[in-house]
Structure formats: structure tokens, C-alpha cells
Amino acid sequence: MLKIMKYLKPYIGYILLAVGLLFTQAMCDLSLPDYMSKIINQGILMKDNGFILQTGGIMLLISLGGVIAAILVGLIASKVGAGVARTLRRHVFEKVSSFSNAEFDKFSTASLITRTTNDITQIQNLVTMMIRMMFYAPIMGVGGIILALSKDVSMSWIIILAVVILIGLIVVISIIVLPRFKKVQSLIDKLNLIVRENLSGMLVIRAFNTQKFEEKRFDEANKDLMKVNLFVNRVMTFMMPAMMLLMNLISVLVIWVGSHRVGAGQLEVGDMMAFMQYTMQIIMSFLFISMMFIMIPRASVSGRRVSEVLETELTIIDQKNALPIEKAIGVIEFKNVSFSYPGAEEPVLHDVSFVAKPGETTAFIGATGSGKSTLINLVPRFYDVTEGSILLDGKDIRDIAQHDLREQIGYVPQKGILFSGTIESNLSYGKKDASEKELLEAATIAQAKEFIDLKPEGMKSGIAQGGTNVSGGQKQRLSIARALATKPQIYIFDDSFSALDFKTDAQLRAELKKNVTNATVLLVAQRISTIMHAEQIIVLDEGHVVGKGTHQELLKTCEVYKEIALSQLSKEELGNE
Numbered sequence: 324m325l326k327i328m329k330y331l332k333p334y335i336g337y338i339l340l341a342v343g344l345l346f347t348q349a350m351c352d353l354s355l356p357d358y359m360s361k362i363i364n365q366g367i368l369m370k371d372n373g374f375i376l377q378t379g380g381i382m383l384l385i386s387l388g389g390v391i392a393a394i395l396v397g398l399i400a401s402k403v404g405a406g407v408a409r410t411l412r413r414h415v416f417e418k419v420s421s422f423s424n425a426e427f428d429k430f431s432t433a434s435l436i437t438r439t440t441n442d443i444t445q446i447q448n449l450v451t452m453m454i455r456m457m458f459y460a461p462i463m464g465v466g467g468i469i470l471a472l473s474k475d476v477s478m479s480w481i482i483i484l485a486v487v488i489l490i491g492l493i494v495v496i497s498i499i500v501l502p503r504f505k506k507v508q509s510l511i512d513k514l515n516l517i518v519r520e521n522l523s524g525m526l527v528i529r530a531f532n533t534q535k536f537e538e539k540r541f542d543e544a545n546k547d548l549m550k551v552n553l554f555v556n557r558v559m560t561f562m563m564p565a566m567m568l569l570m571n572l573i574s575v576l577v578i579w580v581g582s583h584r585v586g587a588g589q590l591e592v593g594d595m596m597a598f599m600q601y602t603m604q605i606i607m608s609f610l611f612i613s614m615m616f617i618m619i620p621r622a623s624v625s626g627r628r629v630s631e632v633l634e635t636e637l638t639i640i641d642q643k644n645a646l647p648i649e650k651a652i653g654v655i656e657f658k659n660v661s662f663s664y665p666g667a668e669e670p671v672l673h674d675v676s677f678v679a680k681p682g683e684t685t686a687f688i689g690a691t692g693s694g695k696s697t698l699i700n701l702v703p704r705f706y707d708v709t710e711g712s713i714l715l716d717g718k719d720i721r722d723i724a725q726h727d728l729r730e731q732i733g734y735v736p737q738k739g740i741l742f743s744g745t746i747e748s749n750l751s752y753g754k755k756d757a758s759e760k761e762l763l764e765a766a767t768i769a770q771a772k773e774f775i776d777l778k779p780e781g782m783k784s785g786i787a788q789g790g791t792n793v794s795g796g797q798k799q800r801l802s803i804a805r806a807l808a809t810k811p812q813i814y815i816f817d818d819s820f821s822a823l824d825f826k827t828d829a830q831l832r833a834e835l836k837k838n839v840t841n842a843t844v845l846l847v848a849q850r851i852s853t854i855m856h857a858e859q860i861i862v863l864d865e866g867h868v869v870g871k872g873t874h875q876e877l878l879k880t881c882e883v884y885k886e887i888a889l890s891q892l893s894k895e896e897l898g899n900e
């Protein structure tokens with residue numbers, strides 16, 4: 324929570340101004356009962372109408388001053404609260420953007436969304452409330468006590484009684500309510516998780532007819548949240564009438580005791596009224612303070628959740644003296660690379676070594692789960708190697724700035740991802756200043772031009788969120804074109820041709836061969852036909868390299884490769900190629 328406080332720093336001027344205004348407001352509010360006692364004592368009892376009007380006028384002006392101060396403080400508080408929330412949200416977003424996959428595995432996406440929205444709103448509410456009350460309430464409380472005592476010391480036990488009852492009430496409420504606040508945030512996390520999964524998995528849910536099951540799952544989470552919220556609110560609702568009752572009882576008590584004293588000539592009526600008002604102000608200020616004590620733990624739960632994100636140590640960071648690279652040559656060397664996912668016991672890759680050269684295609688093949696995606700994801704440093712090293716042009720990639728490194732790489736993920744916008748905006752995603760000609764060229768090589776031309780709006784055709792309005796194969800071709808448009812020195816295709824028919828696959832590879840002549844191509848594929856012309860094929864089996872060479876060499880030397888090849892091609896085809 325304290326860490327969040329540093330976000331208030333830029334607003335220190337505003338906060339000081341607010342404190343000044345609050346002081347004014349408190350003074351205005353505190354001076355009113357005194358004027359009233361004068362009106363009663365000197366005006367009403369002496370029947371001096373002129374004095375009543377005059378003092379009444381002064382009171383109106385003072386109230387007006389108090390109201391203006393209160394409004395200004397309200398404006399300042401909202402501004403500071405909203406400003407702090409905005410900065411926090413930006414920092415959380417920036418931090419999350421710099422997360423590597425290892426950190427993403429730690430927080431669920433749903434939780435990250437709750438933290439960026441709901442949790443930060445809690446903090447915003449607290450900041451706004453604090454500014455409005457933190458200074459006002461103590462000034463009111465202390466001022467009220469001093470002024471009340473100046474009117475009549477002998478009734479001070481009433482104030483003490485009121486405060487003791489009030490504190491007792493607040494303690495009871497806090498004990499009941501506080502633990503539930505912690506629960507609320509994690510329940511919201513759960514609800515968000517279910518909503519997210521449902522929205523993105525709607526097709527599967529429909530196909531398996533599991534709407535009822537999902538509804539039930541959602542209902543349960545929703546009901547849990549409702550129960551806790553309801554409970555908290557019920558307790559809070561009980562608090563208001565209890566406070567009102569307390570205030571009224573205290574007023575009666577003041578009048579009861581006071582009137583006896585007035586009767587005995589020890590106290591003036593006006594002073595008794597003023598004493599009563601001061602007592603109310605004291606109770607109110609304690610009420611405000613107690614509200615803050617309830618809000619602070621709630622917001623500090625949120626504060627902790629937000630700072631958890633902000634303080635997550637990044638596993639992949641740039642070295643301070645990272646080596647700059649302008650344009651890489653593109654020689655990638657894996658030197659005895661082993662890798663295990665964070666938290667996993669078994670390594671996924673064991674002692675992998677190979678060299679991929681520019682102008683050549685290095686292909687990876689192996690059963691599902693053999694570690695192909697894992698291996699090539701190490702090149703753009705989505706994860707860092709556990710043992711060994713990866714060199715680019717002889718430099719360890721951990722010594723190169725991530726931005727520089729990734730600029731050399733055109734990456735096509737295994738699962739095509741497009742962003743909402745147009746085909747054009749997606750193709751130019753990696754190179755914002757790409758000309759139309761460059762984009763068309765990329766689309767042509769990626770065999771995407773044909774279906775783009777068929778669309779009435781061509782390149783300007785819309786792409787829905789997540790690219791749901793293009794087919795799987797079209798999505799892959801657009802992803803490939805997007806990588807091609809950046810003209811990188813290194814290409815990574817993770818099973819990027821899997822959704823293409825054989826003919827398109829062949830055409831695409833032919834075009835690639837023709838146009839991408841001196842880049843280093845890393846290509847993962849399941850189909851032998853996609854990779855058999857590669858200069859180098861690396862066969863993976865459960866994370867071990869079990870074969871390395873050309874198609875013909877591997878057929879003779881590598882059992883695993885031969886098995887895969889035989890399962891896909893006929894003997895004649897194998898012989899002919």
C-alpha cells in the first residue's frame with residue numbers, strides 16, 4: 324500500500340491545496356454552532372430581530388464559503404484519484420507487456436485483467452476518499468471537542484460515552500466485514516476467468532452442448548460473489564441506522580442533562596444547542612475516520628495485488644551493456660542447449676546443438692510434444708535457455724537487446740493471431756511505414772493475394788477481433804505475409820503451413836525460395852513434403868536431437884525420420900525424390 328502512495332507524489336501541490344481548503348471548510352463548519360448559540364442567547368431570548376438577521380447573514384456567508392471549499396476539494400480529490408489510477412494502469416500495462424511467457428504462466432490472464440481494472444478502481448476510490456476526509460475528519464473531531472468543552476465541561480462525559488459506543492460499534496463491524504473484503508477480489512478473479520473462457524470457447528461449448536454446465540459454473544461463481552457482497556452491504560446498511568439512532572439518543576441525552584442545567588441557571592440555552600451540534604460533528608468525524616479504516620484494508624488488498632504485478636521480477640531482461648546490432652548476418656548456433664519450463668522437473672530439450680546458416684532452410688520435425696515449438700521459441704528469447712547458449716553471428720543472444728534481436732526475426736506462430744482492423748493494418752503490423760507495394764509483394768509470396776483480391780474491399784477488408792472472419796489457412800497466410808513484410812534476416816515458421824493444402828504449400832515454398840534468398844529460415848513442420856528440400860533437417864524425439872542432415876541422408880541414417888517419412892510417402896515417392 325505504501326508503495327502505491329508514491330504515485331501521489333506528482334500531485335503533492337494539489338493535495339496541499341486540498342488540505343488548505345479542508346482546513347477552511349472545517350473552520351467554517353466549526354464556527355456555525357457558535358453563531359447559532361449567539362442567535363439564541365442574544366437574538367431570540369432578547370427579541371433582537373436586527374441581531375438575528377445580521378448573524379444569520381454571516382452564517383449564510385460562512386456556509387457558502389464552506390460549501391465552495393467542499394466543492395473544490397471534491398474536484399481536486401477526483402482529479403488526483405483519477406490521475407493516480409491512470410498512471411497505475413499504464414504502469415501495470417507496460418509491466419505486463421514486458422512479461423515473458425514465464426511470467427504469464429504465473430498470473431492468469433483473467434487475474435491480470437481484474438488487477439488492471441477493478442483493483443485499481445478500489446485504489447482510486449480510496450485516494451479520492453482519503454483526500455476528502457483524512458484531514459477534514461481529525462480537524463473536525465479535535466476542533467469539535469475543544470469547542471464543545473469551551474461551552475460546558477461538565478457534560479463532557481456525554482461526548483466520551485458517544486465516542487466509546489461509536490468505537491465499539493466500528494470494531495464489531497470491522498471484525499465481521501474485513502475478512503470478507505479479501506475474498507471479494509479473488510471471487511471477481513474467478514468470475515472473470517469463467518467469462519473469458521466462455522467467450523473465447525463458445526464454439527466448443529456449443530458443439531459439446533455444455534451450456535448448462537457452463538451456466539452452472541458461472542452461476543456458482545456469481546452466487547459466491549453475490550453472497551459475500553450482500554453480506555458486506557447488509558452489515559453496512561445496518562451501520563447507518565445504528566449511527567442515526569446513536570446520534571438521536573445522544574441529542575436527547577444532551578437536551579435532558581442540558582435542560583436541567585439551564586433550569587438551574589448554570590448554562591445558557593444557546594450554548595446547550597451549540598454543545599449538541601458539536602457533539603454531532605464529533606460523532607460525524609469519527610464516522611468518517613472509521614469509514615476510512617474500513618476502506619483502507621479493502622484497498623490495501625487491491626494495492627498488494629497491483630504491486631505484485633508491478634514487482635514481478637522479469638526473468639528475461641536486457642543486459643546493461645547490451646550489444647547493439649544493426650543488421651544481423653543470420654548465423655544461428657545452438658550450443659548444447661537444454662531447457663526446462665519454469666517449475667517443471669523434466670527438461671523439455673536436452674543438449675541440442677546445430678548451426679543454421681543464412682540462405683539455407685533448417686527444418687525441424689518430430690512427434691507432437693517433442694519440443695519443436697519450445698526450441699524455436701528460444702531464438703526470439705520468449706524463454707531463456709536453462710543450460711548452454713544460443714549464438715547469433717557469434718554473440719550470445721542474452722547479450723543482445725531484446726528489441727534489436729527481435730527486429731531481425733520474422734516470427735510466424737503456430738497458432739495464427741491477427742488483430743482487429745483491416746488486412747492492411749495487420750500486414751503492416753511489424754513495419755508501420757511499409758508501402759502498399761511492399762505489402763502486396765509480401766501477400767503475393769505468402770499466397771494470400773488471391774483471396775484478398777476476391778474480397779470486394781481488397782486490402783481494406785475488415786478483420787474481426789482474433790481474426791475470426793478468415794479461414795484457418797487464410798489466417799496462416801496473412802501471418803506469413805505479416806512476417807515477410809518486415810523483411811527480416813531470420814524467419815521462424817512454427818508449423819505455419821499446416822493449414823494449407825498441398826498445392827498452396829508447394830507454391831508458397833517455391834515463392835519463398837525465389838524471394839527470400841539469403842535469410843536464415845527455421846521451419847517446423849509435420850509434413851515430410853514441406854521440409855524434404857531443406858538444406859538441413861533436424862529430427863527431434865522427446866527433446867533429443869536424433870538426426871541431422873538432408874532428406875536423403877536421414878532416410879539412410881535416422882530410424883525415427885524414416886518412420887515418419889514412410890508413414891507419409893509411398894516407397895516410390897521416397898525413391899524418386
Ligand SMILES: Nc1ncnc2c1ncn2[C@@H]1O[C@H](COP(=O)(O)OP(=O)(O)OP(=O)(O)O)[C@@H](O)[C@H]1O
Pocket residue numbers: 428664667671689690691692693694695696697698737818
Ligand atoms: N508453457 C509451458 N509450460 C510447461 N510446459 C510446457 C509449456 N509449453 C509446452 N510445454 C511442454 O513442453 C513439451 C514440448 O512442447 P512443444 O510445444 O515444444 O511441442 P511441439 O513439438 O511444438 O509439439 P506440436 O507439434 O504439437 O506443436 C510438451 O510436453 C509440453 O507439454
Ligand SMILES: [Mg+2]
Pocket residue numbers: 695696697737817818
Ligand atoms: Mg508446436
